[in-house]
Amino acid sequence: MSADAAQGFFSLACEGVQGLHPYEPGKPISELEREYGIDNAVKLASNENPFGPAPGAVEAARRALDSLALYPDGNAFALKQALAARHGVEPAQVTVGNGSNDILELLARVFLQPGLNAVFSAHAFAVYPIVTQAVGATAKVAPANPPGHVSPYGHDLEAMAQAVDEKTRIVFIANPNNPTGTLLPAAELKAFVSGLPANVVVVIDEAYFEYVRQPDYPDTSRWLQEFPNLVVTRTFSKAYGLAGLRVGYGLACAEISELLNRVRQPFNVNAVAQAAALAALDDQHHIDDCVKKNNAGLAQLAAGFERAGLGYVPSVANFVLVDVGRPGVEVYQRLLPHGVIVRPVANYGLPGYLRVTVGSADENDKFLAALDAVLGDRG
Ligand SMILES: *Cc1c(COP(=O)(O)O)cnc(C)c1O
Numbered sequence: 001m002s003a004d005a006a007q008g009f010f011s012l013a014c015e016g017v018q019g020l021h022p023y024e025p026g027k028p029i030s031e032l033e034r035e036y037g038i039d040n041a042v043k044l045a046s047n048e049n050p051f052g053p054a055p056g057a058v059e060a061a062r063r064a065l066d067s068l069a070l071y072p073d074g075n076a077f078a079l080k081q082a083l084a085a086r087h088g089v090e091p092a093q094v095t096v097g098n099g100s101n102d103i104l105e106l107l108a109r110v111f112l113q114p115g116l117n118a119v120f121s122a123h124a125f126a127v128y129p130i131v132t133q134a135v136g137a138t139a140k141v142a143p144a145n146p147p148g149h150v151s152p153y154g155h156d157l158e159a160m161a162q163a164v165d166e167k168t169r170i171v172f173i174a175n176p177n178n179p180t181g182t183l184l185p186a187a188e189l190k191a192f193v194s195g196l197p198a199n200v201v202v203v204i205d206e207a208y209f210e211y212v213r214q215p216d217y218p219d220t221s222r223w224l225q226e227f228p229n230l231v232v233t234r235t236f237s238k239a240y241g242l243a244g245l246r247v248g249y250g251l252a253c254a255e256i257s258e259l260l261n262r263v264r265q266p267f268n269v270n271a272v273a274q275a276a277a278l279a280a281l282d283d284q285h286h287i288d289d290c291v292k293k294n295n296a297g298l299a300q301l302a303a304g305f306e307r308a309g310l311g312y313v314p315s316v317a318n319f320v321l322v323d324v325g326r327p328g329v330e331v332y333q334r335l336l337p338h339g340v341i342v343r344p345v346a347n348y349g350l351p352g353y354l355r356v357t358v359g360s361a362d363e364n365d366k367f368l369a370a371l372d373a374v375l376g377d378r379g
Contacts, residue, residue: 016114016136023130027341041339042366044357047178047208047319049241051293051360053276054286057242060279064272072271079269079278083249086281087221092254095261098268100207100235100248104172105131106260107231107250111169111201112137119163120172121155123180123348125205128172140168145182152313153321153350154182157192164200171196174205175220176212179345179355181315186218193220193227201256203231207248208317210239210287211294217316221251228253236273238318239287240280245273294318297358304368308375319357321350324375328354331374338370 010018026045033041052058076096084091097103108131112118117138120128124144132139142159145151154177164171175184193202204220221232235248247269250260280286301320305312311323324331329344331354343355356367 014136016133020130020133021347023126024347026343027336029341032336032339032341036337036339038337038339041341042359042363043341044319044359044363044367045341045343045355046243047238047317047357048243049239049290049318050358050363051241051290053241054280054283056283057240057276057280061245061272061276064275067271070271072267072269072274074267076269076274079249079274082278082281083251087224087251089221089224089251090254093224093251093257095250095252095257095264096269096274097248097250097264098270098273099237099246100205100233100250101127102246102264102268103231103233103248103250103260104128104203104205105134106263107170107201107203108132108135108137109263110256110259115167116169117165117167118170118172119160119168121160121177123153123177123350124155124172125174125178125207126347132170137169138167140165144180151180151182151184153180155184157184157188161192161195164196168200171200171202172205173202174207175218176208176315176317178207178317179319179321179343179348179350179353180313181317181320182313183212183214183217183316185216187216189218189220190223193223193230196229198229201229201231202227203233205233207233207235207238209234211291211318212316213291214316224251224253228255231256236277236280239290240277241290242273242276242280245270245276247273247277293360294358297361297364300361300364301356301358301368304364304371308368308372310375313353319355321345321353321355323353325352327351331371334374335367335370338366338373340367340370342367 080091080094114136117140118132119140122144129139140163142163145154231252233250237243313321332344
């Protein structure tokens with residue numbers, strides 16, 4: 001029996017798993033460099049922070065290496081205390097996860113099963129369909145805003161409200177949304193949450209929260225008192241620059257948090273991640289500095305796209321969707337030999353676009369020059 005021949009296990013897998021399309025991560029730099037025999041490649045494909053974490057977070061991670069023989073604090077006491085204080089909630093309302101992705105999965109496992117559904121928007125974060133399908137529940141995908149809208153391809157909350165039925169247990173909302181970079185303003189979002197039935201859990205995924213400084217952008221962690229069915233997720237992977245450590249969290253009423261705690265792994269967040277995240281919270285100056293550079297980078301990319309005559313979706317986050325006017329995957333592939341990794345988004349229903357993470361000024365320049373060469377058929 002050869003190890004790679006099909007052995008018939010597929011038919012034994014749970015139905016939801018049989019229909020699952022695995023998440024496709026951005027191509028790692030090391031893989032590209034190996035394949036093309038190049039160095040100095042830049043990765044603008046996974047919305048990582050090009051400026052890295054706060055120095056204090058790195059220092060704390062190093063110190064945590066002295067205790068690697070011990071299990072981490074399974075209850076993440078210190079980190080939960082700090083997060084609770086920051087958000088004005090009780091520690092019992094905080095769930096720490098192996099990335100916020102972990103929290104999304106715990107929510108699906110607690111609230112979804114075959115026969116039930118989750119509602120989310122077209123062009124929303126790719127993990128929502130995966131966690132829904134993995135537990136055998138049904139994804140109800142609401143149509144997004146049309147291309148000509150002020151928030152092109154962004155969430156259409158009216159369409160989402162219409163998609164909710166008696167079998168809906170979760171509504172996933174990303175604000176801002178990935179991959180569109182579009183924002184839902186406070187008043188509109190609050191009206192939507194208020195209008196949901198009390199037995200529908202609404203998950204507001206704020207993975208890019210720290211980047212957004214628009215005055216009408218809500219901090220929905222402040223709404224938890226008012227809405228017991230609200231869950232807010234945040235992460236240390238994006239603005240905090242700790243994607244490699246995998247740490248994020250969810251905020252909810254104590255009852256939902258207790259349910260999430262039943263299904264999580266006992267030690268789901270490692271000790272190095274807990275230490276680094278706790279220290280990262282202390283350096284708001286670093287975040288502000290990264291946000292300033294990110295805004296300059298967004299302007300740099302927008303100017304480059306305008307020079308090249310390319311349309312793009314104005315973004316409030318650390319990435320931007322650009323309309324390359326041909327299959328995005330082709331442009332993606334032709335950028336690789338230039339040492340530039342971006343993200344084709346056909347899997348998000350946007351085949352003519354690329355999602356580009358805002359890099360450092362040099363990385364953005366390198367990308368724009370490569371894009372110019374590729375689109376001008378000189379590369
Ligand atoms: C990156 C991202 C996340 C999750 O990242 P983690 O690294 O698992 O915390 C969640 N939601 C959205 C919309 C994202 O873009």
